[in-house]
Amino acid sequence: MKFTALRLAVVAGLMVAGVAHAQEAAVTASAPALPPIKTKSGVLDEPEAGKGQVVFFRPGSIMGIALGCTVREMEGAVVNEVARLGSGKYYVVQVEPGRHEYFTTGERTDTLALEIEPDETYFVKCNIGMGLVAGGANLSPSDREAFAKKAKGLKMWAGHDEDKKKPKG
Amino acid sequence: MPSALGIGYPAKSSGGNGHLGSVHIIAAIAAIVMAGQAAAQPQDASPAPVPPSAAPPAASPTDALRLPAKTLVDIEITQALDSKTAKSGDRFTLRLASPIVVAGQTLVPAGVVGEGEVVHAAKARFGGKAGELVLAARFVDCGAVRVPLGYFKFGAAGENRPGTALAASMVVPFAGLLIAGGEMRVVPGARANAKVRSDVQFTEGAVPACAPPVEVQPQPDGGIS
Numbered sequence: 001m002k003f004t005a006l007r008l009a010v011v012a013g014l015m016v017a018g019v020a021h022a023q024e025a026a027v028t029a030s031a032p033a034l035p036p037i038k039t040k041s042g043v044l045d046e047p048e049a050g051k052g053q054v055v056f057f058r059p060g061s062i063m064g065i066a067l068g069c070t071v072r073e074m075e076g077a078v079v080n081e082v083a084r085l086g087s088g089k090y091y092v093v094q095v096e097p098g099r100h101e102y103f104t105t106g107e108r109t110d111t112l113a114l115e116i117e118p119d120e121t122y123f124v125k126c127n128i129g130m131g132l133v134a135g136g137a138n139l140s141p142s143d144r145e146a147f148a149k150k151a152k153g154l155k156m157w158a159g160h161d162e163d164k165k166k167p168k169g
Numbered sequence: 170m171p172s173a174l175g176i177g178y179p180a181k182s183s184g185g186n187g188h189l190g191s192v193h194i195i196a197a198i199a200a201i202v203m204a205g206q207a208a209a210q211p212q213d214a215s216p217a218p219v220p221p222s223a224a225p226p227a228a229s230p231t232d233a234l235r236l237p238a239k240t241l242v243d244i245e246i247t248q249a250l251d252s253k254t255a256k257s258g259d260r261f262t263l264r265l266a267s268p269i270v271v272a273g274q275t276l277v278p279a280g281v282v283g284e285g286e287v288v289h290a291a292k293a294r295f296g297g298k299a300g301e302l303v304l305a306a307r308f309v310d311c312g313a314v315r316v317p318l319g320y321f322k323f324g325a326a327g328e329n330r331p332g333t334a335l336a337a338s339m340v341v342p343f344a345g346l347l348i349a350g351g352e353m354r355v356v357p358g359a360r361a362n363a364k365v366r367s368d369v370q371f372t373e374g375a376v377p378a379c380a381p382p383v384e385v386q387p388q389p390d391g392g393i394s
Contacts, residue, residue, distance in 0.1 A: 113289035115305050117320050138298045
């Protein structure tokens with residue numbers, strides 16, 4: 001009787017040890033992943049393989065609500081419009097690794113240079129700053145945490161098609 | 170104890186309940202251990218059997234002297250930087266804060282120096298625009314070997330700030346970063362991390378030749394040691 005009880009206790013102990021070992025191994029087998037960032041438009045994806053990803057975002061604010069934040073980049077001699085952000089909007093672009101200089105125009109031109117590495121995501125915040133006459137958009141480097149805090153209130157800009165659909169007049 | 174477990178007792182096809190119970194317990198223990206190990210495997214892992222001819226070759230001695238790309242390194246910025254005075258293209262000095270160790274061998278000791286570059290700098294402006302600094306690590310020199318660096322991020326590697334941008338962040342300042350009067354300042358000693366940009370192959374002779382510079386200490390009498 002005593003031996004039977006002892007055997008049962010040992011078996012029970014081994015069962016617990018086996019489960020604990022399995023759990024520990026499962027934890028160490030996979031590295032912890034960053035939690036996905038959810039916005040009003042969906043989940044922020046990883047960059048395309050071999051490319052960098054830049055997330056431009058403009059938190060919702062009454063400040064400068066009537067002003068736009070249009071992000072541009074020179075491609076040779078051509079001015080390329082990268083994103084047009086209203087209040088509470090964001091936009092994601094896939095870019096080739098290397099140096100990129102983005103700028104906005106307004107009362108004054110504001111420029112931000114970034115050095116993009118492959119498979120990395122960068123965050124750029126657009127603020128509407130005060131000006132002597134009208135104010136203007138400012139681009140500033142930001143980070144994942146700052147974007148994640150605002151993400152739930154951000155909607156992705158639909159691209160140039162979004163502006164075409166707006167009624168004129 | 171072995172008698173309690175039933176281990177060592179010869180299994181018998183017939184006999185008293187004690188012997189059959191021991192066999193059952195041994196079998197149960199084996200099943201539990203095997204189940205535990207099976208559960209520890211990732212669900213999507215389905216390793217295919219590798220024929221002997223396709224087995225990977227044994228690691229060569231030179232593998233131990235190869236510094237792989239994307240190796241994370243700890244660096245320390247050794248000069249002050251200020252968004253008010255810095256300009257894009259300015260170079261700054263940095264050094265390795267921790268040795269780079271591969272396969273148990275120190276390939277690059279702590280203290281070796283290198284350079285970084287200011288990618289972007291902007292002064293604080295009227296209207297609430299804060300100063301900005303965007304930096305990049307370029308390389309550290311290990312004797313005659315240059316280790317190219319990239320993927321610069323503020324904060325020591327050990328702080329594990331995943332997903333943070335390479336730029337000085339106004340939202341989450343790191344140790345070594347000061348925000349004074351709207352300007353961004355990096356103090357000497359500010360920690361950052363970077364990654365090796367491409368594979369670097371060391372030779373046997375290069376590793377011991379790579380030593381951090383000896384700091385010259387001035388003597389009170391004006392001499393140096």
